[in-house]
Amino acid sequence: MFDLTGKNAIITGSSKGIGKSIAVAMAQQGANVVISSRKADVCEATAEEINSMGLPGKAIVIPCNISDKTALEMLVEETRSQLGQIDILVCNAASNPFFGSIKDIPDDAFEKIMNNNIKANHNLCQMVIPEMMERKDGSIIIVSSIGGLNASPVIGAYNISKAADIMLVKNYALEFGQYNIRTNAIAPGLFRTDFAKALWENPEILKQSTATCPMKRIGEPDEIGGAAVFLASQAGSFVNGHTLVIDGGTVV
Secondary structure, three states: OOOOOOOEEEEEEEOHHHHHHHHHHHHHHEEEEEEEOOHHHHHHHHHHHHHHHOOEEEEEOOOOOOHHHHHHHHHHHHHHHOOOOOOOEOOOOOOOOEEEEEHOOHHHHHHHHHHHHHHHHHHHHHHHHHHHHHHHOOOEEEEEEEHHHOOOEEHHHHHHHHHHHHHHHHHHHHHHHHEEEEEEEEEEOOEEEOOOOHHHHOOOHHHHHOOOOOOOOEOOOOHHHHHHHHHHHHOOOOOOOOOEOOOEEEEE
């Protein structure tokens, strides 16, 4: 029921961290995965690593800067050219260029967060929805964050964007569930990724984070991939509009 054989998946921000974990897990279940981020060389290395594992699925590389709508269109068009139909879309790439009080965030940083974390996801959904409607089949996963469920004195704008992603998921789920398109979110807690390094490499912040987690540790990237497989596969065929929190129990 977790089989993804022959499915084609776009995964943004998949050269490392959580995105890479999702790409590996989906390839393990037979999906063909698009490794995409801004840097082509890092994407190539990740794709080569996946393809050298001897998995039933394969990885191809299509670099993309999510802040550029033309680049997003190219990502979708090139995926169709190389693989065919798009069965799964995972919007994982995000930005957080500011760490501090929301009263001090510059306009350009705020706009970058909103553009990359909300608008880019919305644009990608718009681009793949028509073919999924025609087939009456598809799975969209947006990687949000438990930050979308809580306020923060240091990453407030990021949390606002992730809250918006949760509502984006609900709205797409409501509108397009009738076409058998399932749209869901994954909301990770603190994971050991380069993206979240500011929150775990500082011993004091790490101590605070693990103190509020019942499991008394942070997550590892490999602990995310299986959840994405569940949401994209037949196992999650009636899951729609849901936000799956993966945080070791922190929000409780």
